[in-house]
Amino acid sequence: MRIFTAALATETNTFSPICIDRRDFEASLYAPPGKHPATPTLCTAPITVGRKVTAEMGWTLIEGTAAWADPAGLVNRLAYEGLRDEILDQLRAALPVDAVVLGLHGAMVADGYLDPEGDFLSRIREIVGPEVLVCAELDPHSHLTEKRVAAADFFVVFKEFPHTDFVDRAEDLWRIAVDTLEGRVKPEMAVFDCRMIDVFPTSKEPMRSFVDKLMAIEASDAEVLSLSVIHGFMAGDVPELGTKTIAVTNGQPDKAARLARELGLELYSKRGTFRVAEINEKEAVSRAMAASSRPVVIADMWDNPGGGTAGDATVVLAELMARGATNVAIGTIWDPIAVQICAAAGEGAEIPLRFGAKSAPGTGNPIDAIVQVVRVVPDAAMRFGESFAEFGPAAHIRFNGIDVILNTVRVQSYDPSLFTAMGIDPTTKDILVIKSTNHFYAAFSKIASDILYCSAGTPYPNNPATNPYRRARKDIWPMIENAHGTEAA
Incomplete structure (x- = not known):
């Protein structure tokens, strides 16, 4: 097997006055092919885990560039397009490949691109065709767009906030990828729109128990390959802002859709109870x-x-x-x-x-x-x-x-x-x-x-009900009180 891997990641606060160019990626992490250090950064664990997995399997891992910039505001168009095209050219040079395994964040916004990851994944899909496995690890503070879901076979998302499990989730990503390539499973991914935006610390209830429940379902049901929550990123003013649930099953799309919906409605029913108590x-x-x-x-x-x-x-x-x-x-x-x-x-x-x-x-x-x-x-x-x-x-x-x-x-x-x-x-x-x-x-x-x-001063747009969004949808909680009607009762 020949597997291509790379990483392209940052988190964009569209309200931030600090813009990102290529120098910011180079200051945080810019690792050309084969130069990524032995230890992972937050969004590059698929590369370091992939080295171990492919060595054990006797497979060939082709490493592309890994680039990460610490979160800030809008990404410069030339910076995004230059890094994107650098990785796409590396992928073309690596063909043929059996899979593409990526490290992304999922909340990038660039000048001219409201959905850079959707653009990136779609271009990858065009290069490798419909039969090659494409998967990625995501940060939960991201935007899960229809374009990304259409381009990828499956996503695995950090479960914990604080993000202490990014290596564990990269191992999950590779486990599913290996089982898929060896014919043991056929991933079917379903996404449910929770129609809300909130903050979900897993260091306290009720999110602690919810994440434990996800892991218990995964452990007890062999047909459930992965369960994830996209928390969403409230400082990203984008059209598909919001919380989503993801279920990946082995060849059972109906089961995936049911699980994603049930878990998503459970989250929605607890809206407004997740954030920690804040004082001035x-x-x-x-x-x-x-x-x-x-x-x-x-x-x-x-x-x-x-x-x-x-x-x-x-x-x-x-x-x-x-x-x-x-x-x-x-x-x-x-x-x-x-x-x-x-x-x-x-x-x-x-x-x-x-x-x-x-x-x-x-x-x-x-x-x-x-x-x-x-x-x-x-x-x-x-x-x-x-x-x-x-x-x-x-x-x-x-x-x-x-x-x-x-x-x-x-x-x-x-x-x-x-x-x-x-x-x-x-x-x-x-x-x-x-x-x-x-x-x-x-x-x-x-x-x-x-x-x-x-909560001191106003450096960050932390109230979705009053944030001055220009592009984000207005049909989700807390912009409206009951986004699901009787379905969430």
Whole structure:
């Protein structure tokens, strides 16, 4: 067997002022054929898992380019078309192939392309023809369009949020692909439109039990190859916005359709109950300062670079300063210019510095302070599962009992190693402020005495009922109250 694999991924917040060009892919991950590292990034696990699987099978794996850019706004047209065509040319050169196994995100939007993944998959299908297996792993925070479903044989989606299972799901993807190629199964995929958009953290109920139910069905029914939920991505203003359920069965399309519908209606029946309780910055700081055990983690959840924001909001920091909080560490505030100023001053220098809140309205005001430059790291990185996420060049500054990490590469706060990489022991701090919606939970919950989800300012469009959509559909919850009528009762 000859299998072609590649990855092309980013997540587009269409409201973000920060646009993506090819340099952003090259800064995050650009790996030409055979150059992908041994450890996967979030959307490239099909490549590293594929190496292992094909080696065990004695098959030939032809690797195409892997490209990932950290989430932001609109993708430059030339950047998307250039990377797309690079991979398509590699696929043409690899022909004939028996399968194409891809790593995608699913929430990319490019200039001139509201559905880049649909465009990409359709072109792949045109190249390989109708008989060749085409499948992909997706991030649940994506848009599942009819065009993508028509072009692929099946999708497998991360089940967990935080996304701790992207390698496990890549293994599922390859297991189904191998069984298909060896004639043991015939995947039949069905999709159900839940007619809703919500946030589904699997670290709490009711989504925890729902995901456990999906895995229990897969384990108990041999004819069910995979069950998935596309959460949707509310910051993507696209026509097919919304939550979808996917069922993949062995040669049973009616069963797949029934399962997808039943599970989708179950999700819909629980609409509005999934999101964590959110508090504003004043309550978050009050509760953190009054806590009897430490450290307390304040998640500045909507200033999340993993959702395409800049990560430079200062609303929580300003509240901490106004309240006289000390023994606090902030990780991070994105400000490449401030990092350059700190690097020029050098470690140990005391300088006047203005930083933060430069990207957009709703992020607070820039902070002016006399700061000490504690540490400058040219290539700072934190752990994310088995891999690493870069956030440097970076600077650690200190003033009035507050430590702040300034970063150049936008990335959300995945792991406490964010702080240790800059010389800060997070376990000795009273309060930690991080920028992440929920990906932080798996690692930070191990050291936190309490976690406070803070909605501060307006850096992110987090209310679908009021977001200023121009293209997204308006016939789903919460834009309307009952999108399914009596069917969901």
